[in-house]
């Protein structure tokens with residue numbers, strides 16, 4: 027049996043801990059609040075993150091980071107992208123020397139424009155081979171309800187990828203491996219921005235033609251940026267690209283889509299933030315992704331408009347007009 031730690035007891039950390047435990051690992055979760063750790067330990071639930079989900083009784087939980095990671099050979103991290111660097115500054119010294127670090131996050135760091143695996147390598151001072159990314163169409167409440175889904179385990183060390191693949195394979199979760207870390211992370215981060223745009227248009231009453239156009243052109247700009255950063259174009263046709271984009275845009279469970287709906291109803295950023303209980307990564311990542319695109323000389327018109335609506339108070343109706351009024355070109 028493997029010993030795994032999951033750092034972050036939000037929706038995804040909790041669902042992922044359940045997966046690891048059910049696939050045979052001995053799991054300890056780290057929660058920021060001791061009350062959440064106690065609830066997981068004693069009542070086997072995490073009501074605020076995943077209401078009504080019964081967790082395996084064997085999952086341990088603590089708010090003591092050193093205790094959570096002691097002896098772990100797999101450490102999965104599921105905190106907000108923008109706090110990861112700060113979290114790791116406190117944590118990294120406690121990580122066992124050869125543990126595989128699994129990034130579950132889907133965002134780009136503000137300011138540095140770094141992907142989460144890059145932040146882990148830099149801040150925890152580990153060899154890039156030790157970092158593995160898990161990304162795909164994996165809405166936490168659906169996975170926790172054991173609805174069948176697939177995902178991608180990406181890394182530069184095939185042996186570690188296979189070990190993580192084995193550690194999360196279940197009758198309801200089918201993991202595939204990939205060597206394209208950049209592509210998987212860019213797919214996961216940019217789909218959150220496109221899901222914001224999708225939510226905005228849903229709230230504006232737009233129909234399936236608009237939705238399909240957004241998904242398709244959203245994927246086009248995701249792939250354009252990803253390829254400029256060295257990703258394999260085929261990754262964007264896979265689970266961590268199109269798969270996650272479709273799941274997130276289509277699902278009322280998505281925090282990013284829901285956040286977009288608030289903006290589409292005319293709420294300000296601050297009002298939408300007040301209403302959101304959990305992390306909607308696209309809201310901050312859209313700034314970093316726009317900066318990445320500008321530096322790489324890549325056009326990302328949907329991302330540009332999402333940034334304007336989120337952070338410059340632009341009217342969504344004007345944003346739609348600007349997207350539709352762009353210069354004509356071949357597909």
Ligand SMILES: NC(=O)C1=CN([C@@H]2O[C@H](COP(=O)(O)OP(=O)(O)OC[C@H]3O[C@@H](n4cnc5c(N)ncnc54)[C@H](O)[C@@H]3O)[C@@H](O)[C@H]2O)C=CC1
Nearest residue numbers: 034035036037038039058104105109131132165166304305
């Ligand atoms: N929820 C989902 O369905 C999925 C989420 N993800 C990604 O996983 C990451 C985590 O997402 P969730 O668990 O859903 O988010 P969440 O908002 O439910 O949980 C985030 C957790 O991080 C903890 N945390 C630790 N340090 C923190 C700090 N300094 N500031 C704020 N919170 C801190 C919070 O206490 C909270 O438990 C995100 O990057 C998200 O995009 C990926 C796949 C699925």
Ligand SMILES: O=C(CO)COP(=O)(O)O
Nearest residue numbers: 162163164165280281282
């Ligand atoms: O990444 C996800 C599904 O794969 C979850 O999306 P949200 O963060 O928008 O809920």
